[in-house]
Amino acid sequence: MTGAGGAAPRPGTTAGATRDTGSVVVLVVEDEPAIAAAVAHRMRAEGWRVEIAPDGHTGVSMASQLAPDVVVLDVMLPGIDGLEVCRRIQVERPVPVIMLTARDDETDMLVGLGVGADDYMTKPFSMRELVARTKALLRRVERSAQLAEQAPAEPAIVAGDVVIDRAQRRVSRAGSPVHLTPTEFDLLVTLAQSPRTVLTRERLLAEVWDWVDASGTRTVDSHVKALRRKLGPDLVRTVHGVGYAFEPSDQ
Secondary structure (H helix, E strand, C coil), X not given: CCECCCCCCCCCCCCCCCCCHHHCEEEEECCCHHHHHXXXXXXXXXXXXXXXXXXXXXXXHHHHHHCCCEEEEECCCCCCCHHHHHHHHHHHCCCCEEEEECCCCHHHHHHHHHCCCCEEEXXXXXXXXXXXXXXXXXXXXXXXXXXXXXXHHCCCEEECCEEEECCCCEEEECCEEECCCHHHHHHHHHHHCCCCCCEEHHHHHHHHHCCCCHHHHHHHHHHHHHHHHHHCXXXXXXXXXXXXXECXXXX
């Protein structure tokens, strides 16, 4: 089965350990100097180390060298685009990625999520919201590492022909492995732990993404669509105007 683990610990850190603010490394891959400088300035104000890559090839190289905690990645880049950058860096070392896109197109967003992005924001965006989402991603990485230490005591979730191995963060359906991003895996577990129970978008946003903002509910919708593409359309039921429910097969 294919893994769906979270970001690997940075060199010198221990999984589950609390990370000091000063040790957080953020890589900003953005070809517009003004935007890159503004993002870097705002994030350095949080006490984080921020490095900037002006193009896709440099972004891939710096991600390998720096082993960042979070990557803020523009979709439109010279050389290779952000989608390919995301794909390459995730192969080498899973890392949380926030994608920046100039187009409010859900197809583009789904493609971004499909190559391993955890979140996305449409330009122009609020620096305050970008920092809030970055902090939420960092908290999720810490929480996932802590839960991974406790997971061996937790049995796998078996729902019909779906098996969710929380200890190894692996998923299969009908015996075939299914590759999920870390966010997709966390969303699936949250839904599967309360089968046939309708969970609101706001609750999912709080429990999976660790932040509450009505503007983020579309993020939930996009991740659910990504789950359906990988696991089939029958597992997650939409309750219009409310949220989603996990509907395991009785077979």
